[in-house]
Amino acid sequence: MDLSAINPVLLISSLMIAATPILLAALGELVVEKSGVLNLGVEGMMIVGAICGFAIAVQTGSPVLGFGGAALAGALLSLLFAFPTQILLANQVASGLALTLFGLGLSALIGKNFDGLIPPATDKLHVPVLADIPVLGPILFQHDPMVYFTLTLTAVIWAVLKYSRAGLIIRAVGENHDAAHALGYKVVRIRILAIMFGGACAGLGGAYLSLIRVPIWTEGMTAGAGWIALAIVVFGGWRPWRVLIGAYIFGGVTVLQFNLQVAGIALPVQYLAMSPYVITIVVLVIISASKSRAGGPPAALGKIFHASH
Amino acid sequence: MTENLLEINGLTKAYPGVVANDAVSFAIDKGEVHALLGENGAGKSTLVKMIYGLVRPDLGQMNLLGKRFSPPEPRAARAAGIAMVFQHFSLFEALDVAENIALGMENPPKQRELAARITKVSHAYGLPLDPHRLVGDLSAGERQRVEIIRCLLQEPKLLIMDEPTSVLTPKEVEILFQTLRRIASDGTAILYISHKLEEIRNICDSATILRHGKVVATCTPREKSARELAEMMVGCTLHEPLRQAVEFGDVVLEINDLNAPSRSQFGTALKHINMNVRAGEVLGIGGVAGNGQEELLAAISGETTGKAGTTKFMGQAIGNLGPNPRRKMGVLAAPEERLGHSAAPDMSLTENTLLTAASRQNLVKKGFVDWGKTRKFAKKIIAEFDVRTPGAHTAARALSGGNLQKFVIGREVMQNPRVLIVNQPTWGVDASAAAQIRQSLLDLANNGAAVVVISQDLDELMEISDTFCALNEGELTRPRPAKGLTVEEIGLMLGGAADLEAVNV
Numbered sequence: 001m002d003l004s005a006i007n008p009v010l011l012i013s014s015l016m017i018a019a020t021p022i023l024l025a026a027l028g029e030l031v032v033e034k035s036g037v038l039n040l041g042v043e044g045m046m047i048v049g050a051i052c053g054f055a056i057a058v059q060t061g062s063p064v065l066g067f068g069g070a071a072l073a074g075a076l077l078s079l080l081f082a083f084p085t086q087i088l089l090a091n092q093v094a095s096g097l098a099l100t101l102f103g104l105g106l107s108a109l110i111g112k113n114f115d116g117l118i119p120p121a122t123d124k125l126h127v128p129v130l131a132d133i134p135v136l137g138p139i140l141f142q143h144d145p146m147v148y149f150t151l152t153l154t155a156v157i158w159a160v161l162k163y164s165r166a167g168l169i170i171r172a173v174g175e176n177h178d179a180a181h182a183l184g185y186k187v188v189r190i191r192i193l194a195i196m197f198g199g200a201c202a203g204l205g206g207a208y209l210s211l212i213r214v215p216i217w218t219e220g221m222t223a224g225a226g227w228i229a230l231a232i233v234v235f236g237g238w239r240p241w242r243v244l245i246g247a248y249i250f251g252g253v254t255v256l257q258f259n260l261q262v263a264g265i266a267l268p269v270q271y272l273a274m275s276p277y278v279i280t281i282v283v284l285v286i287i288s289a290s291k292s293r294a295g296g297p298p299a300a301l302g303k304i305f306h307a308s309h
Numbered sequence: 310m311t312e313n314l315l316e317i318n319g320l321t322k323a324y325p326g327v328v329a330n331d332a333v334s335f336a337i338d339k340g341e342v343h344a345l346l347g348e349n350g351a352g353k354s355t356l357v358k359m360i361y362g363l364v365r366p367d368l369g370q371m372n373l374l375g376k377r378f379s380p381p382e383p384r385a386a387r388a389a390g391i392a393m394v395f396q397h398f399s400l401f402e403a404l405d406v407a408e409n410i411a412l413g414m415e416n417p418p419k420q421r422e423l424a425a426r427i428t429k430v431s432h433a434y435g436l437p438l439d440p441h442r443l444v445g446d447l448s449a450g451e452r453q454r455v456e457i458i459r460c461l462l463q464e465p466k467l468l469i470m471d472e473p474t475s476v477l478t479p480k481e482v483e484i485l486f487q488t489l490r491r492i493a494s495d496g497t498a499i500l501y502i503s504h505k506l507e508e509i510r511n512i513c514d515s516a517t518i519l520r521h522g523k524v525v526a527t528c529t530p531r532e533k534s535a536r537e538l539a540e541m542m543v544g545c546t547l548h549e550p551l552r553q554a555v556e557f558g559d560v561v562l563e564i565n566d567l568n569a570p571s572r573s574q575f576g577t578a579l580k581h582i583n584m585n586v587r588a589g590e591v592l593g594i595g596g597v598a599g600n601g602q603e604e605l606l607a608a609i610s611g612e613t614t615g616k617a618g619t620t621k622f623m624g625q626a627i628g629n630l631g632p633n634p635r636r637k638m639g640v641l642a643a644p645e646e647r648l649g650h651s652a653a654p655d656m657s658l659t660e661n662t663l664l665t666a667a668s669r670q671n672l673v674k675k676g677f678v679d680w681g682k683t684r685k686f687a688k689k690i691i692a693e694f695d696v697r698t699p700g701a702h703t704a705a706r707a708l709s710g711g712n713l714q715k716f717v718i719g720r721e722v723m724q725n726p727r728v729l730i731v732n733q734p735t736w737g738v739d740a741s742a743a744a745q746i747r748q749s750l751l752d753l754a755n756n757g758a759a760v761v762v763i764s765q766d767l768d769e770l771m772e773i774s775d776t777f778c779a780l781n782e783g784e785l786t787r788p789r790p791a792k793g794l795t796v797e798e799i800g801l802m803l804g805g806a807a808d809l810e811a812v813n814v
Binding site: 169171180183184298299 | 362383384387399400401402403404408413420
């Protein structure tokens with residue numbers, strides 16, 4: 001085994017790339033769950049975003065349009081979850097699972113004609129001056145715009161939830177929908193908007209996989225990333241920065257185990273392949289073990305809201 | 310200065326199968342405290358919801374300060390100057406006081422500014438509040454303060470209060486009343502909904518009485534006795550619970566130095582509880598919820614087990630037994646939380662009957678449920694306790710609070726217990742149903758059972774208890790004969806409410 005083949009700078013910079021799709025999906029789901037809805041369809045929305053983004057980017061030659069289309073596709077698909085759960089009061093767990101299965105099938109169908117194609121490349125942002133700093137430059141300042149967009153999104157979601165009135169209303173709806181309704185807030189409307197936001201984020205995450213990270217379309221390419229995003233939201237205690245840590249740990253271990261495989265470590269590949277999942281969850285469980293009240297799940301999470309008057 | 314603030318004309322609202330409000334008309338003046346009286350289901354809540362914009366009337370109209378008023382949603386009602394304190398607190402436990410208050414305002418200022426205003430206004434009205442505490446950590450009285458301050462910050466013209474005193478100690482009620490009088494003297498009208506007639510006589514200038522959705526009377530409550538008011542509400546003569554003078558028998562339930570940990574984050578651990586209840590005795594335990602009431606009930610029912618000797622039934626140590634063996638012996642309990650603790654909300658009344666009556670009524674044979682017998686017993690409870698429901702197959706959730714309460718108390722009483730402990734037996738139940746429940750508890754004691762009643766309603770405890778003690782911070786005071794206890798003495802026993810400031814009017 002030759003550990004010197006692993007370049008730490010490259011390792012850390014590719015960690016940020018590996019984490020981005022999961023972080024995007026997890027941030028969207030975080031907002032959804034903060035509004036009191038449990039959408040297990042993240043995986044389905046991600047992969048539909050992946051193929052739609054891929055298809056649009058290939059057809060138009062523009063990755064930007066690809067990402068836009070992916071977000072739109074994710075948001076539209078999420079309505080398939082929003083309508084039964086918010087209007088018809090269907091069970092959220094079953095509807096979410098159905099959405100995942102549907103998304104996997106739909107993406108395979110759309111993707112039939114796109115196997116083996118190469119998407120247009122997304123330019124890397126080369127931040128002037130900063131990108132030329134040795135070590136730090138390649139790690140932090142030579143990525144594609146989506147990496148920075150996602151980091152900004154984390155900060156924005158954190159600030160909106162913590163400081164803005166809109167964030168307060170979302171949290172209130174997720175905490176006690178009856179009380180929010182009694183105060184005159186439109187619970188169903190707020191939740192549908194949150195679900196659509198979650199869908200758009202998941203779609204972006206999927207498109208990031210097929211347009212930048214891999215970049216190619218293969219059936220079932222999300223490979224459980226949506227489920228990891230869900231787990232990260234829970235173990236991250238519904239806090240944006242902890243979700244970021246979780247996604248980066250997952251991305252880091254994923255990249256590290258690839259490198260270890262290449263370096264020829266004397267461990268069966270299967271163990272290495274499962275390590276990101278195990279390590280991420282263990283670390284987040286340890287972080288969230290010190291339970292404070294504010295770190296609990298939204299009190300109305302997964303509960304069906306029925307206006308009684 | 311009197312001037313009509315809100316005028317209600319012929320307001321009608323029908324739901325499938327029931328007319329909740331039938332041509333209701335009355336008027337509220339500026340600065341007036343107006344009571345809305347009526348039994349459960351008389352249509353008070355529907356009426357209030359129409360004023361607050363949560364429900365739209367089918368017919369009729371409202372005028373606010375002479376202008377047509379028909380709020381399409383609560384936001385519009387709030388903008389017009391209507392504020393409401395809800396019966397079931399509409400608060401968010403995981404959010405802090407300032408955030409909760411901001412949610413109830415149309416145009417809240419910045420959080421820091423709001424926090425300063427909360428501190429100022431809450432002290433001005435004698436209801437001190439720390440804007441940064443989580444609401445989940447507050448007592449019931451403090452939570453209500455949050456609601457009231459939330460309303461006052463909007464400088465409302467009309468403040469609606471739905472059963473505001475049901476969870477308060479006498480001291481807290483006194484402070485609330487001083488605050489309300491002060492609000493009214495500033496020109497704000499108050500619409501006050503309550504079951505408690507003495508309170509209404511104490512604070513309200515006029516009263517509108519609803520029965521079956523219709524206005525049956527309007528009066529000045531100070532000129533009527535509580536009994537007259539109650540009879541107007543019910544529409545017939547009320548029977549006060551009858552207590553036969555009985556000699557107490559031997560000690561049936563004995564608690565020796567009982568300690569038990571808190572059952573929830575907001576509960577209180579029990580510390581060195583000692584008590585004896587004799588056959589035929591009704592022991593009333595007063596105190597504000599959250600001072601160990603739930604824990605005490607759980608320790609007696611067997612939900613919490615401990616050392617065998619801490620709890621004795623007829624001299625036999627049962628402290629280490631779970632609920633089922635205790636039920637078999639005749640130690641029964643009816644906890645406070647109706648949906649979820651006393652009854653499984655989505656199960657039918659028959660199934661709920663089985664859940665507590667299985668062993669004592671022999672409803673299970675060789676592992677199989679005797680549904681016929683269970684249904685019969687459930688029907689018997691429904692008939693005997695006048696539970697208004699389509700039948701025993703109805704889900705517990707579908708019953709109104711008062712009816713379900715009659716059912717869960719009835720279910721235990723009909724099993725002929727030797728010891729019965731109940732927590733808040735008449736919470737949210739109207740006057741006639743409450744009288745019925747109290748009578749059934751007294752009958753039980755007359756027949757030689759030992760009855761423990763935990764309640765926050767002191768009038769209720771004084772009415773039915775033989776012996777009174779108070780539970781405060783998990784400690785039980787020495788029991789005293791209930792007869793002859795004055796309100797001051799009880800207040801001293803309850804001890805609490807020390808952190809409240811009275812308003813200097």
